[in-house]
Amino acid sequence: MKTVIQRVKSASVTVDGQLISSIAKGILVFAAVGKDDTLKEAESMAGKVLKLKLWEDDQGGKWKKNVQEINGEVLCVSQFTLLASTKKGNKPDFHKSAPAIKGKELYDHFFARIRSQYREDRVKDGVFQAMMDVKLINDGPVTIEIETNPPEMKNPTEFTPFDGNLEDSGTFNHSGPMHKTFDMPASLLE
Template identity: 65%
Template sequence: MKAVLQRVKSASVTVDGSLISSIGKGILVFTAVAKEDSEKDAESMASKVLKFKIWDDENGGRWKRTVQDVGGEVLCVSQFTLLASTKKGNKPDFHNSASGEKAFELYKRFFGTVQQLYGPEKVKDGVFQAMMDVALVNDGPKSTRPQSLTHQEEVTFPKRALMTSWEI
């Protein structure tokens, strides 16, 4: 399971012109379910999202408080495209994404766990597999990519690519 977590001042989901969900201060979490993901991954990601320290404390200490610490809200949005691979060219390949049924079940498990751990009144979501308009006002911006147990990967760059980018 992969996610992109963004600290927001506000965020909302609209489908076909109808407002589905909206939050004030909090986090917007885009989530993708991979073929090999399990219920354990969904539960791990839910816990990680709520424990992620993305706010400063009252003394200015950086990265000290969680969404729960600041009384923020959580908006969860399923987005399978986070698992896109472009290793074989420029067209995204989604073969690592879970099937629709499995993705739905594990997304429900993730969302339900976030609600259970934090409270249903604080946690909202979009519409699974719908074409959504997601609006947000980034706060910072502060965005990050927490990963579940299955997806503990290290991002590396070839030396030459780094040197070239600095030479430009």
């Protein structure tokens, strides 16, 4: 599951010209359910959303309080397009998104968990699969992306040497560590 969370001064959702939900100070949560997600990911994400520290404390310390601690509001909006891939070409591919029935089931579970872990009157929703107009006044701006199963990061200190040969696949052909010796004239060392 993937979410994009925006700290807002206010936000609202309108469908076909009708106001569906609105919040004052709090967070706007765009949420997408992946095809391999389970109830476990939905529950984990709900906890992360509510615990995310985005506000100052009373002494001015940054990133000290979460939405519950400031008595803020939460507006959740389902948005499968967060899982779009444009790896091949310019047209978005949505193969990582859950099918509609599974997506709705897990999104509804995610939303219900947020409501049950906070206060129902402080948590609002959009309309699943509707074309929504979402308005917001971003506070900061502060926008955070969270994934329950983020892609593994390679060790940034790891070095893959290049021997100068390119394979047909476009990847590098390497066979081991690369060593380079730099000779400095003795006159520079004096």
